[in-house]
Amino acid sequence: MAMAMASASAARTTFLDGGGSSSFTQKLAFHENGLGLRAPWRGGGGGGGMNRIVHCRLRSLRPKTQWPIIPEQHKWMYEDKPELQKAIWHKSYYPKEADHPNVSKKWYIVDATNMRLGRLASTIAYYLRGKDSPMFTPSLDMGSYVIVVNSEKVGVTGRKRTDKLYRRHSGRPGGLKEETFDHLQKRIPERIVEHAVRGMLPKNRLGRAMFRKLKVFKGGDHPHGAQKPEPLPIKDKRIMLDMEPQF
Known part of the structure; x- marks a missing residue:
């Protein structure tokens, strides 16, 4: 005093x-x-x-004390582990970008044949963001790569094949163009899956980095065999068009 x-x-x-x-x-x-x-x-x-x-x-x-300090009632747990006495009571671990390099990320592959577009896109976005990891952090790109084959065989329900519209603009006056789902699927089928997945990712530079890990191809061939992709785990039981809803 x-x-x-x-x-x-x-x-x-x-x-x-x-x-x-x-x-x-x-x-x-x-x-x-x-x-x-x-x-x-x-x-x-x-x-x-x-x-x-x-x-x-x-x-x-303030008094210059060493913080954090192991409580007296817990010291007996770390008497034979001196290396943990300083680290166990530190602040919570927060993942870093360097802890998840691209070379260590997994590669998945999924066949879009006869799958519902929305449910397939939500499953792909789930793994692109890395939500399957217990260390998921919204501010980091820690997701996996996803390869989609047979994108021309993806399906929709109801009258979306003729009523669903895709719009784009050239940037000039009167440059608005529209086309239906059926027309775009015959012209550029990869764009349908990419458009659906892009809408489920963050709208910033992080989302753009996640979107670059999506590889969509028409047909069953792809050039990423060297990465040895694994089948994409799908938990949605209603993702197939020919399956009855299960409640």
Whole structure:
């Protein structure tokens, strides 16, 4: 207590002018206990004086203790493990981008034949984001690569084949173009799957990086055999068009 008071008295009282106005003066002085700042404001203009106390913690006046400290009732658990005594009570682990390089990510493959477009896209986005990992972090790209083959055989329900429209614009006046699902599937079938998956990813640079890990191909051939892709785990029981809904 005496040391705190001595340090407080040693620190000079500081005066700060508020915005260059002579009617407003800030007076900052250390508390007697040395753990905060006292700042009484003096207002002018006939409104009367107004005193406020602002408490600010001063890190320089805190005792220099080693933190974190293993509680006394838990020390017996780490007597024979000195390497864990300093790390076990540190802050929670937060994954880093360097912990998940692209060379260590898995490769999956899925055949889109007779699969529902929406359910297939949501399953692909699930693995592109890395939500299957117990260390999933929304701010990191820790997902897997996904290869989609036979994209021209993906299906939709109801009247979406003729009523669902895909729009694009050239950027010039009158440059809006529309085409149905059936027409686009005959022309560029890969774009249908890419459009559905892109809408389920984050709309920022992280989402664009995730989207680049999606490889969609027309037909059953693909050039990524060297990566030895594994079958994509599918938990959705209603993803196939020829399956009856199970409730």
